[in-house]
Amino acid sequence: MPQPSLAELEPRKLPVQARSTASVDAILKATIQVLLKVGKERLTTTRVAMRAGVSVGTLYQYFPNKSALLQAALRRHLDGVTEAMERVCIEQTGRTLAEMATALINAFLEAKMRDVKTSVALYSVSSDVDGARITRQNGVRANAAIAEMLASAREPLTRDPKLVASMLQSAMVGVSRRLLESDELEKQFDAVREELIVLVCSYLEACSARHLEAMAR
Amino acid sequence: MPQPSLAELEPRKLPVQARSTASVDAILKATIQVLLKVGKERLTTTRVAMRAGVSVGTLYQYFPNKSALLQAALRRHLDGVTEAMERVCIEQTGRTLAEMATALINAFLEAKMRDVKTSVALYSVSSDVDGARITRQNGVRANAAIAEMLASAREPLTRDPKLVASMLQSAMVGVSRRLLESDELEKQFDAVREELIVLVCSYLEACSARHLEAMAR
DNA sequence: TCCTAACCTGAAGCTTCCTTCATCTAATCA
DNA sequence: TGATTAGATGAAGGAAGCTTCAGGTTAGGA
Numbered sequence: 340m341p342q343p344s345l346a347e348l349e350p351r352k353l354p355v356q357a358r359s360t361a362s363v364d365a366i367l368k369a370t371i372q373v374l375l376k377v378g379k380e381r382l383t384t385t386r387v388a389m390r391a392g393v394s395v396g397t398l399y400q401y402f403p404n405k406s407a408l409l410q411a412a413l414r415r416h417l418d419g420v421t422e423a424m425e426r427v428c429i430e431q432t433g434r435t436l437a438e439m440a441t442a443l444i445n446a447f448l449e450a451k452m453r454d455v456k457t458s459v460a461l462y463s464v465s466s467d468v469d470g471a472r473i474t475r476q477n478g479v480r481a482n483a484a485i486a487e488m489l490a491s492a493r494e495p496l497t498r499d500p501k502l503v504a505s506m507l508q509s510a511m512v513g514v515s516r517r518l519l520e521s522d523e524l525e526k527q528f529d530a531v532r533e534e535l536i537v538l539v540c541s542y543l544e545a546c547s548a549r550h551l552e553a554m555a556r
Numbered sequence: 557m558p559q560p561s562l563a564e565l566e567p568r569k570l571p572v573q574a575r576s577t578a579s580v581d582a583i584l585k586a587t588i589q590v591l592l593k594v595g596k597e598r599l600t601t602t603r604v605a606m607r608a609g610v611s612v613g614t615l616y617q618y619f620p621n622k623s624a625l626l627q628a629a630l631r632r633h634l635d636g637v638t639e640a641m642e643r644v645c646i647e648q649t650g651r652t653l654a655e656m657a658t659a660l661i662n663a664f665l666e667a668k669m670r671d672v673k674t675s676v677a678l679y680s681v682s683s684d685v686d687g688a689r690i691t692r693q694n695g696v697r698a699n700a701a702i703a704e705m706l707a708s709a710r711e712p713l714t715r716d717p718k719l720v721a722s723m724l725q726s727a728m729v730g731v732s733r734r735l736l737e738s739d740e741l742e743k744q745f746d747a748v749r750e751e752l753i754v755l756v757c758s759y760l761e762a763c764s765a766r767h768l769e770a771m772a773r
Numbered sequence: 774t775c776c777t778a779a780c781c782t783g784a785a786g787c788t789t790c791c792t793t794c795a796t797c798t799a800a801t802c803a
Numbered sequence: 804t805g806a807t808t809a810g811a812t813g814a815a816g817g818a819a820g821c822t823t824c825a826g827g828t829t830a831g832g833a
Contacts, residue, residue, distance in 0.1 A: 352809090356800070359810060370659045379683075383790060385813095394812045399792065466596075471737050478734075498751075505734070506751050513730020517695070517722070528747040534715075534723050542759040573779065573830070598821060602783090611782045616822065774833100775824070781828070792816090 424448040428484040494547040640667040645701040709765040
């Protein structure tokens with residue numbers, strides 16, 4: 340699988356007519372479907388095009404190479420998750436830390452696990468395609484949203500909100516990855532979700548001013 | 557990159573004389589070196605063999621295919637980290653939860669970050685090689701060690717030690733991954749390590765019987 | 774010393790896919 | 804309706820690299 344060449348990762352041609360936007364969309368959907376059906380090792384550009392009902396040539400009209408295609412699919416998926424989190428963060432402005440944590444975790448796991456297979460499949464291509472960059476970009480977006488939410492909490496934080504947000508993200512991503520790689524996801528899911536809430540709430544409690552008062556007493 | 561064929565992942569021939577064990581070792585070391593120098597996309601079996609000072613044929617005498625080679629390298633590295641954690645878990649038997657957490661986190665980060673570049677490079681091949689299985693196996697080993705340590709703590713836990721251990725692992729791995737993928741690791745490392753200790757300690761506190769007493773008061 | 778098994782060599786076969794481009798069709802506009 | 808641009812096609816070029824195997828070299832036992 341080719342290393343993402345730094346040049347030429349942008350779409351070769353922007354779709355203007357209706358039929359071409361339809362093609363691009365079909366191609367992106369087909370990418371995921373092929374990934375799920377045959378795995379990344381046997382995902383070929385020809386196969387994706389066939390599945391999308393177009394020819395390879397068409398595919399190459401909108402994606403300069405295979406890598407760019409996979410990146411686009413990955414970005415689409417991650418953006419969905421990030422947007423879900425941003426929505427929650429706005430929703431929860433001004434609430435308590437515990438409410439925030441619960442809502443955030445539920446939204447995150449919900450979005451990630453909506454279709455588990457896609458998440459897993461995309462994880463597997465991520466490293467072939469400089470997925471780290473895309474992941475990082477989304478991470479930064481989410482971090483800003485979470486930090487802002489935290490800063491608005493009833494209980495003031497005693498620490499840098501960005502750092503705290505970063506820890507929450509690490510914990511959430513760590514847990515979801517472990518779940519996704521686990522072979523008995525169903526069995527563990529609910530218990531682990533509850534436990535993650537406990538984990539995060541305990542931490543936030545420790546980061547809040549109220550905690551200091553409690554210690555002083 | 558070929559999907560790991562389920563058949564034939566075992567070494568083709570076991571080294572018996574001294575020179576062949578030396579070859580195998582050199583090949584494994586060369587694998588990492590090549591990975592670091594040219595990246596996984598340009599890692600070829602021929603290049604690894606050259607770097608190791610042997611011919612490709614020799615390489616294929618001990619590894620049935622490229623995938624098996626990478627798996628072996630990955631397993632070697634992960635085993636090192638796991639062993640470090642097992643050592644700490646035994647060392648910390650009978651201590652307090654806070655002591656355990658601190659020691660565990662320090663050992664883990666130390667082992668993972670000893671050579672950051674190797675960790676990152678191996679993450680990148682992991683998905684080409686069914687690294688999830690190897691990761692899972694090591695995860696199970698570590699889980700057992702951590703759970704046993706936790707069960708021996710001064711403060712009795714109010715929860716299943718395996719679940720608690722699992723959360724610790726998720727948090728630690730999540731944090732280390734985020735650090736490894738970050739572009740300013742050095743700057744954040746110490747702050748994040750401290751914060752991880754706070755995170756884990758708060759959680760363990762919440763899981764301990766003492767916490768319930770405190771709540772009752 | 775001689776023989777056998779272990780070990781090593783590396784050119785070449787073979788497969789797999791990415792990507793191009795010359796050519797064709799459909800849509801839009803004057 | 805004719806001209807122009809957008810969109811689609813898919814056979815074939817070409818590169819890359821994994822893996823083999825026929826034939827050599829080294830080590831250790833009898």
